[in-house]
Amino acid sequence: MSATDLGGQEDIEIDATLNGKPLRRRVKVRQHLADFLRQELELTGTHLGCEHGICGACTVLIDGRTARGCLTLAAQISGKSVETIEGLTESGMLAELQREFIERNAAQCGFCSSGMLLTAHELLLSGEPLSRADIREAMSGNMCRCTGYHAIIDAVEAVMTTRGRR
Ligand code: FES
Numbered sequence: 736m737s738a739t740d741l742g743g744q745e746d747i748e749i750d751a752t753l754n755g756k757p758l759r760r761r762v763k764v765r766q767h768l769a770d771f772l773r774q775e776l777e778l779t780g781t782h783l784g785c786e787h788g789i790c791g792a793c794t795v796l797i798d799g800r801t802a803r804g805c806l807t808l809a810a811q812i813s814g815k816s817v818e819t820i821e822g823l824t825e826s827g828m829l830a831e832l833q834r835e836f837i838e839r840n841a842a843q844c845g846f847c848s849s850g851m852l853l854t855a856h857e858l859l860l861s862g863e864p865l866s867r868a869d870i871r872e873a874m875s876g877n878m879c880r881c882t883g884y885h886a887i888i889d890a891v892e893a894v895m896t897t898r899g900r901r
């Protein structure tokens with residue numbers, strides 16, 4: 736999408752749902768969703784690492800599916816439902832995962848944690864029984880500099896076991 740596609744406008748009104756609440760705002764047509772969340776709405780739990788779609792730190796849910804906030808334009812969420820780490824934490828949807836992450840030291844500096852938790856949340860909702868290798872593969876789009884990944888996979892595996900999926 737470009738300013739030209741939008742009739743040369745530099746900003747555009749969006750009408751979306753954010754963390755369960757209506758959101759109507761004018762956004763710059765070229766502003767990325769992660770920047771919009773962080774700079775305009777002060778939802779700084781969505782982090783920015785690579786800003787190239789590689790690290791997963793900017794992961795949000797759009798209509799229930801994980802998406803890269805650094806590759807999505809804020810204008811693209813119009814008509815959609817977006818959930819961030821803040822909304823899912825407040826609703827308690829991540830409570831089990833967060834408890835396991837803390838108990839297993841799977842969140843160290845915490846930079847990757849919001850993206851990891853949202854990716855794990857989507858995985859857990861899929862309902863399929865998954866092996867440890869499956870979990871590792873599904874989480875492989877999120878990078879972590881601190882944990883060596885084992886503790887994160889342990890935490891996801893523990894929630895899966897609690898939910899009778901393994
Ligand atoms: S900041 Fe978006 S994938 Fe790294």
Ligand code: FES
Nearest residue numbers: 843847879880881
């Ligand atoms: S806990 Fe530091 S980057 Fe993952």
